[in-house]
Amino acid sequence: MKFSTYVLRSKWAVIGLVALFLIVFARTVNSPSLTKSAIIIGIGIDFLEDERQFEVTAQSVLMASSAGETSSQTTYETYTDKGNTISGALDAISQKMGLTASLSHCEVVFLTRSALKLDHLQLIYPLTGMYSLREQAIVVSGDRKPSELMALRIGTTISAPYFLQSAILNQEGTDGMIRTTTKDLLARSLSRSQATAIPYISAKKMPSQPMDQQGEQKDNFELDLSKILVFDHSKSSVVENDLAEILAIYLSEATYGSLNYLYESGETVEFRILDKQVSSKAKGRTVSAKIQLAVDLLDFQHIPADKPLTGADAFIKDTAKKLGEELSSKLVKLFELSKELNVDFLGLKAKAYQSVGRDLEEDCLATLTFVPTVTLSVKEAS
Amino acid sequence: MKVTLRHGLYKNLPTDTVYNSQAACLILTLGLAFKVSAAPGVVCDAYGSSTLWAYIALAVLELAITIGLFMLITRRADDLLRLTSDKAYKLVNFFVSIWLTAKGVFYFSYCVSYLTHELFGGVEPSLVYVLFVAPVAYLGIKGIRSISRTAEIITPLMFLLVLFNLIFLKTNIDFGRNLPVFSMPEKDFFAGLPRYGLWLTDAFPLVYLRIKNKRMPYISMGLGLTALTVLVVVMLGVAVYGESLKTVSDLLVHMAGFNMLSLQIGRMEWTNLFGVIAFSIISLAFLFFGANSAFERATGSSLATKIIFPVAVAAVAIFVPSAQSVADFSVGKAGYALFAMATGLPLFTMGLFLVKKRRHSGLYRALDAEYKGRTISTTPPDSLADNIMYSFKEEAKREMSALPTGELKEEK
Numbered sequence: 120m121k122f123s124t125y126v127l128r129s130k131w132a133v134i135g136l137v138a139l140f141l142i143v144f145a146r147t148v149n150s151p152s153l154t155k156s157a158i159i160i161g162i163g164i165d166f167l168e169d170e171r172q173f174e175v176t177a178q179s180v181l182m183a184s185s186a187g188e189t190s191s192q193t194t195y196e197t198y199t200d201k202g203n204t205i206s207g208a209l210d211a212i213s214q215k216m217g218l219t220a221s222l223s224h225c226e227v228v229f230l231t232r233s234a235l236k237l238d239h240l241q242l243i244y245p246l247t248g249m250y251s252l253r254e255q256a257i258v259v260s261g262d263r264k265p266s267e268l269m270a271l272r273i274g275t276t277i278s279a280p281y282f283l284q285s286a287i288l289n290q291e292g293t294d295g296m297i298r299t300t301t302k303d304l305l306a307r308s309l310s311r312s313q314a315t316a317i318p319y320i321s322a323k324k325m326p327s328q329p330m331d332q333q334g335e336q337k338d339n340f341e342l343d344l345s346k347i348l349v350f351d352h353s354k355s356s357v358v359e360n361d362l363a364e365i366l367a368i369y370l371s372e373a374t375y376g377s378l379n380y381l382y383e384s385g386e387t388v389e390f391r392i393l394d395k396q397v398s399s400k401a402k403g404r405t406v407s408a409k410i411q412l413a414v415d416l417l418d419f420q421h422i423p424a425d426k427p428l429t430g431a432d433a434f435i436k437d438t439a440k441k442l443g444e445e446l447s448s449k450l451v452k453l454f455e456l457s458k459e460l461n462v463d464f465l466g467l468k469a470k471a472y473q474s475v476g477r478d479l480e481e482d483c484l485a486t487l488t489f490v491p492t493v494t495l496s497v498k499e500a501s
Numbered sequence: 502m503k504v505t506l507r508h509g510l511y512k513n514l515p516t517d518t519v520y521n522s523q524a525a526c527l528i529l530t531l532g533l534a535f536k537v538s539a540a541p542g543v544v545c546d547a548y549g550s551s552t553l554w555a556y557i558a559l560a561v562l563e564l565a566i567t568i569g570l571f572m573l574i575t576r577r578a579d580d581l582l583r584l585t586s587d588k589a590y591k592l593v594n595f596f597v598s599i600w601l602t603a604k605g606v607f608y609f610s611y612c613v614s615y616l617t618h619e620l621f622g623g624v625e626p627s628l629v630y631v632l633f634v635a636p637v638a639y640l641g642i643k644g645i646r647s648i649s650r651t652a653e654i655i656t657p658l659m660f661l662l663v664l665f666n667l668i669f670l671k672t673n674i675d676f677g678r679n680l681p682v683f684s685m686p687e688k689d690f691f692a693g694l695p696r697y698g699l700w701l702t703d704a705f706p707l708v709y710l711r712i713k714n715k716r717m718p719y720i721s722m723g724l725g726l727t728a729l730t731v732l733v734v735v736m737l738g739v740a741v742y743g744e745s746l747k748t749v750s751d752l753l754v755h756m757a758g759f760n761m762l763s764l765q766i767g768r769m770e771w772t773n774l775f776g777v778i779a780f781s782i783i784s785l786a787f788l789f790f791g792a793n794s795a796f797e798r799a800t801g802s803s804l805a806t807k808i809i810f811p812v813a814v815a816a817v818a819i820f821v822p823s824a825q826s827v828a829d830f831s832v833g834k835a836g837y838a839l840f841a842m843a844t845g846l847p848l849f850t851m852g853l854f855l856v857k858k859r860r861h862s863g864l865y866r867a868l869d870a871e872y873k874g875r876t877i878s879t880t881p882p883d884s885l886a887d888n889i890m891y892s893f894k895e896e897a898k899r900e901m902s903a904l905p906t907g908e909l910k911e912e913k
Contacts, residue, residue: 134655136636223768244748253768254758255672288764303673305745310678372673400677469743473550473680 157181157218160195161280162246163229163265164205166237172201175208176229176266177220178280195278199266206245222250227280228258228301229265230317232348232355239308239352243301254302257287260348261320271322271340274329279342286344287318293376295345295363308352311472311479312463316370319348319357349457349464356460358453365449365493368410369397369465377417378495380442386422388438390414393498399466401474404483406467407490408450414439414495430497439495450491458484465489516644517794518711523649525723526656527787528567531703532727533663534780537734538751539611540700543832545739545746547693551684552746556735558694559701560728566702566847567724573708573847578854581865583798585857590798593849597705597795600842602810605788607699607839609633609814610827612781615751636782638811641789645710648790652783659776663730663753666773670737671761678743679736698840699831702847703784706791709798753777 163176176199182192198215202208213220234242246252261268273282287298299317307315321343329336347358347366358366368374374395381387394413399406416430428435457465463484471487472479480486519527545552573579582590613629640648683690712720738752741759749755757773789810797803821827831839858865 134651136639240745240748248748248750254755255763300673302742302745305748306673306678306741306743309744470677473677476681477684477686 155218156221157213157216159220159222159225160278160284161227161229161269162222162225162252163231163269164234164242165231165265166234167201168233170201172203173205173208173234174199174201174264174266175205175212176264176269177209177212178269178278179216179218179220180278180281195281197266197270204245205242206249209250220250222246222252225252226256226284228252228256229268230258230260231265232260232350235260235348235350235355236352239305243305247301252301254300256301257284257318258299258301258304259283259287259318259320261322263322268320268322271342272336272338274325274339274341282342283318283320283344286342289375293367293374295347295359295367296376297347297363297367297371298373299370307466307469310466310469311481312466312469314349314351314463314466316347316349316358316366316464318344319346320344321346349460349462351462351464354460354462356456356462358456361449362453362456365446366453366464368392368395368412368446369408369450369453374412378412378414378442378446380438380445382438387420388416388422388435388442389418390439390442390495390497391417399470401467401470403474404471404486405488405490406470408492410446410491410493412443412493412495413498415498430499436497439497443493443495446493447491450493451489454489454491461485515711516646517709518713519645519649520653520719521712521714522717522719523653524707524710524712525719525726526652527649527707527783528704528720528723529660529727529730530652530656530780531784531787532731533660533753534777534784535608535611535703536700536731537738537753538777538781539615539828540697541735541738541752542747542749543828544697545742545744547696548690549684549744550678550680550739551682551690552739553679553732553736554682555690555694555697556732558691559697560732562844563701564724564728566844567704569847569851570702570704570708571720573851573854574710574712576854576858577711577865578850579709579798581857581861582850582854584864585861587853587857589853590850592799593846593853594795594799596842597846598792598799598806600839600846601706601788601792601795602806602813603835603839604699604703605785605792605810606813606817607827607831607835608781608785608788610817610831612785614828615754615777633782634811634814637785637789640782640786641793641810642807645787645790648783648786652787655779655783659779660730662772662776666757666760666769667734667737669760669762670741670756671764672741672759674737674740675743676736676740679739695840696832696836698836698838698843701840701843703788705843705847706787706794708847708850709791709794751777 157177157179158181159177159179161178165174165176166172167174176197178195178197181194181196196216198212200208200211200215202211209220228246230242243252247254269279271279273279276282276285287296297316297318299315304315304317307313322340323343325339325341328339345359345363347363349356349358349366364378374392377389377391379387379389392412392414396411397408399408401407416428416435419428419435422428422434424434430436454465454467457463457467461482461484463469467487467489468479468484471483541552541556544555548555612633616629616633640651685693734752734756737756738746738749741756742749746752753773754770754777758768758770760769760772763769789806792806792810793803796806817827
């Protein structure tokens with residue numbers, strides 16, 4: 120058999136053709152090379168209501184190394200520009216950088232409260248659809264403009280977006296730290312609840328600046344990630360402290376960190392969260408949520424005892440029970456807050472909709488009942 | 502040269518004959534290529550939380566049609582209807598070729614729509630059309646043997662990749678988002694389903710094939726696996742995205758983005774993207790083959806569809822400004838027309854077959870000889886000598902004696 124006939128008849132010709140097709144054309148047709156792309160690791164979007172324009176900030180990372188050098192130099196550059204659309208502003212930033220902006224590796228999206236009042240679908244879809252923004256990118260807001268927040272120098276790393284990405288991914292659910300992705304934002308915004316919660320970042324100057332061989336490094340900031348912005352399309356509010364802590368446990372996919380119970384008489388017990396199970400279901404207009412936390416004893420102070428306490432001690436078990444009741448009452452407070460704001464950030468309308476069906480009114484938050492139960496089981500960490 | 506792999510199984514089968522394992526792979530390929538790529542987003546746009554339930558309703562209908570198709574295949578309906586030179590069957594096949602060409606054009610548009618989004622950012626859709634049509638036309642013209650073998654090799658590998666991505670799925674999931682069952686009045690729910698007729702009866706070209714059974718019940722397994730996979734992916738899609746599923750241009754590709762490994766090693770969408778492209782090429786080639794076979798039965802030659810199918814695709818590329826507008830058109834009034842074709846043509850073929858079977862029972866018995874459980878000679882098959890598989894040779898002898906009178910007269 121001739122070689123050409125064999126090739127034409129062979130299935131390998133088809134496989135080869137498909138492979139060649141993918142190798143030659145996948146992501147290379149009309150696409151600039153990597154050296155012409157700016158790898159953006161964080162993008163910030165502010166909507167200037169007076170000017171009806173978007174102010175977009177992008178932080179790109181440039182890595183350079185010379186032949187023979189073992190270490191590479193990493194530079195973070197932050198650019199800001201305005202446009203009638205987000206794409207328009209990004210194009211202007213691309214011109215400033217002299218590189219094509221690529222969001223393929225962008226992990227953090229800063230949105231201001233004014234931007235969050237806009238249609239969330241129109242806000243996010245162009246980024247995920249046209250600029251290949253990951254659906255796992257984290258959405259955050261803050262008390263400063265994105266252009267200021269993203270340019271801040273953080274003590275442990277130079278890049279604020281990089282810091283946020285690693286902190287939120289590694290310590291989700293700890294002390295009010297929450298993780299909401301662009302996918303989650305859209306899923307919740309388009310649900311019956313039409314509301315969600317994202318981290319609210321506040322920055323303050325470090326009380327003592329880091330030192331290096333040249334002396335004190337100035338203008339280093341520390342970011343506080345323990346606040347949560349709850350919002351729908353028209354209203355927003357910041358939840359902090361204890362309420363933020365339990366909201367993070369309720370909404371986060373994973374939860375790390377510790378919980379503290381303080382007796383009025385001063386005794387205090389710290390538990391470390393090992394595992395979490397959150398389930399919620401609706402029966403008619405009554406939504407019940409069950410949070411089961413597996414914890415172990417981490418620390419205790421000011422407790423009169425003649426031997427080290429363990430998780431098996433009745434006092435510790437009793438404290439865990441009291442802590443569960445306290446967390447349940449905090450969830451009820453959150454529900455009251457959501458009714459007061461008429462922002463369903465707990466997602467109760469969406470749950471009730473699953474049970475009641477299409478007859479459920481749009482504005483029904485005040486008619487719902489929320490029954491949360493938090494239980495802690497004390498275990499020994501392996 | 503014919504090569505015997507083991508007794509009863511041959512490397513080269515007679516024309517238009519496939520193993521049941523290959524047919525099962527084709528069913529799985531068709532299901533994954535079309536039903537869980539662009540369709541979930543399109544259905545969710547209208548059905549919201551009821552998307553899964555709309556899918557279940559359509560899946561029940563699809564299963565019933567597919568079982569009907571396999572009844573036609575195992576009863577050799579195509580052979581009988583061709584043998585009797587039935588004019589109605591020719592007319593049916595003429596419509597089938599038009600219907601399958603239309604399906605090909607619409608599916609092409611969906612493929613181009615997601616390819617321009619996911620793979621070829623900023624590229625002229627017409628270029629993607631031209632590049633995509635090349636392997637499809639190659640496979641389609643080569644015939645079912647190449648298509649089924651390609652499916653048999655590629656589909657299991659790509660299916661494992663899809664399965665791997667589902668197993669390692671890690672994101673915020675709420676299965677309750679699949680409720681309530683009826684997000685709209687029941688009447689509207691069922692009245693709207695025919696709009697998605699494009700995604701029904703993709704397996705129709707199997708009617709033109711003979712199936713050689715291996716020991717395992719591959720077809721039942723393939724049907725079950727396809728239905729299960731499609732419904733699980735849609736259920737997960739709604740659980741992951743909620744109503745924002747309508748923004749997802751290709752669910753299977755996007756689901757791979759939530760692979761837990763992507764948090765460590767970067768984007769993983771490409772894993773399923775390769776699978777979806779391979780599935781789409783094989784499935785479109787299968788539809789192309791179906792259109793060719795149907796037109797051949799209608800007019801005696803398949804040359805016209807071999808030209809028209811790729812030309813129709815190219816015409817859409819040249820004259821229609823947006824692939825998305827073609828995709829949108831397919832779920833408008835055209836969707837109802839496609840539904841009528843998808844349900845009506847198999848039913849009509851079935852009716853025609855039953856009538857002909859009654860009228861030409863002698864002929865039918867001759868065709869059906871292989872399935873009577875006759876004792877086959879213990880003489881080993883001599884496939885190396887004459888290039889004809891033994892079982893078919895024996896059957897051909899019987900058919901030859903049956904043709905003139907319509908009665909079965911076996912040759913010794």
